[in-house]
Amino acid sequence: MQKSASASSLGPGGLDLSDIFFKPIQNTSPPSPTKRHTKISVIGVGNVGMAIAQTILTQDLADEIALVDAQPAKLRGEMLDLQHAAAFLPRTKIIASTDYSVTVGSDLCIVSAGARQIAGESRLNLLQRNVALFRGIIPPLAKYSPGTILMIVSNPVDVLTYVAWKLSGFPSNRVVGSGTNLDSSRFRFLIADHLDVNAQDVQASIIGEHGDSSVALWSSISVGGVPILSFLEKQQIPYEKETLEGIHKAVVDSAYEVISLKGYTSWAIGYSAANLARSILRDQRKIHPVSVLAKGFYGIDDGDVFLSLPALLGRGGVLGVTNVNLTDEEAQRLRMSAQTILKVQSQLGL
């Protein structure tokens, strides 16, 4: 078993008890190779990356966590801060390096790294800088873990998931973006809070672009199995389209609200990514709105585009996309969302 370099002797110039503390067993042979050892790599140790890594650690989702970042001091500090909690957690191996070889053999690689928008910078320019960054991230990840699942969190997530798919050469079931999983959670929280009901009993999806052109699937919202819109109609409660749009806008704006108040978001996206990690690695076959290759679904035929659709997730990655019944308007908005993303993608030259 490998130990961290500092542990070969206890303390500087210190004691080495490791060979004598335990008496070895004779005539051993290795057991059946366990396929249970789960390794997750997190790329980028900023607020988002660390919230994801720490939540994964607390929820005991992995046997090994590898952290990668370009800043070695920050990286080492974050690794130590997690390791120091060893007495309070199930045993998890935590390693960190600026070198991607540390990610080898990962079952899941979560990419949170991304350039920050400079004041006055165009969205396209920011995107081009992120594509350049991904050229240094995705190919080594794919090289060291050719069977891994790639989860992209960096924004703009839909375009960057497409970029990751292209740069990795992976089949599309193994490349997924965190997409609107969190938007949907915020949507469910708003509805659940209003009805004073557990948010897990609220089914509600926001799909499409993780951004301004996202689509709230009003026709599919249900609480404890009761579809909301038909409930309103049966109770003869009038509602206006503008009201629904106001609610959707509140969800889209809530990320900006958190950023304006505390400077960034971290905890919610941490829980969202850990939730996706769990569905994938524990083969939960749960349906999540995440950014997947949308070509061929819901009349999206114009090109290779990633956007959020309700996807069945399990150990094999994206196992399928659910056939939600969309209203004509929802379907139209979804196709417009796809167009918006394709326009941006076409300027990247990939």
Place this chain on the structure above:
Amino acid sequence: MQKSASASSLGPGGIDLSQIFFKPTQNTSTPSPTKRHTKISVIGTGNVGMAIAQTILTQDLADELALVDAKADKLRGEMLDLQHAAAFLPRTRILASTDYSATGGSDLCIVTAGARQNPGESRLNLLQRNVEMFQGIIPPLARSSPDTILMIVSNPVDVLTYVAWKLSGFPSNRVIGSGTNLDSSRFRFLIADHLDVNAQDVQAYIVGEHGDSSVALWSSISVGGVPVLSFLEKQQIPYEKEALERIHKAVVESADEVISLKGYTSWAIGYSAANLARSLLRDQRKIHPVSVLANGFYGIGGDVFLSLPALLGRGGVLGVTNVHLTDEEAQRLRNSARTISEVQSQLGL
């Protein structure tokens, strides 16, 4: 049931379904009053406070979590960022206010607020500023939750736990400091990593001041029940006192190492505080090295708080274990107590 203010109608100028979605049941009466509703308040939403709050949330330790800070925007942002994860967590009520009334009825109050050291500022001056800050924090906490347990995390934790005890008027079993719980975890991690053994099978305490004069209880270290020092002696493996002191020093310095690398520490203290919260609120009767009123233990006289191996449960500090100390360890512990008393005496409390 109270809802967040924004939830009274769904969306701005929106729909109000709350009265009609559920048909109320008739002829109801309230159930037996549950004593199970657990409320934890966290004071200070900086890196440490939020790591503690988020770990408590992930580990499902409370039904209600209240956050308090002086900065209203930051506070609201942190509250929303936790609330937005509702679909991924067991249902926990999360509220936040700059007003201490939000902490009413807490079972446990965790104080992380503290002034940052200005360049060139003396330790005593920093301490005096923190005492002043505590005068605005502890009395309202005690008023809003007269039966709560106070857990102090802010540094210097031993002196500030004493200050909290004085300002709250609480009995000493209900005031503790996070103390050397984390130092001991780092100590156990070092030993466990070296032996490639689970850290939870390593018993190892650092006690005394959470600081330079802390005391590593070498004579009490065991792994899987095997006392390490007598093991070395039986195996006739020589070791030097200096080697042990270097290991202890490495533990003391590891906090500074993390700070120099990432700017602060957060995750480990978050897990440490959540671990203590669990032992207290779930009545686990576990032994933790935490800062307690040490008067009368191990020959320590005078009102001073420092870390001793303490039995923790729902009643707070239930007792202090009678660890066998070597003469040297006992002397170092008393020196540690004196160091802290000296500082305390300059505070005029």
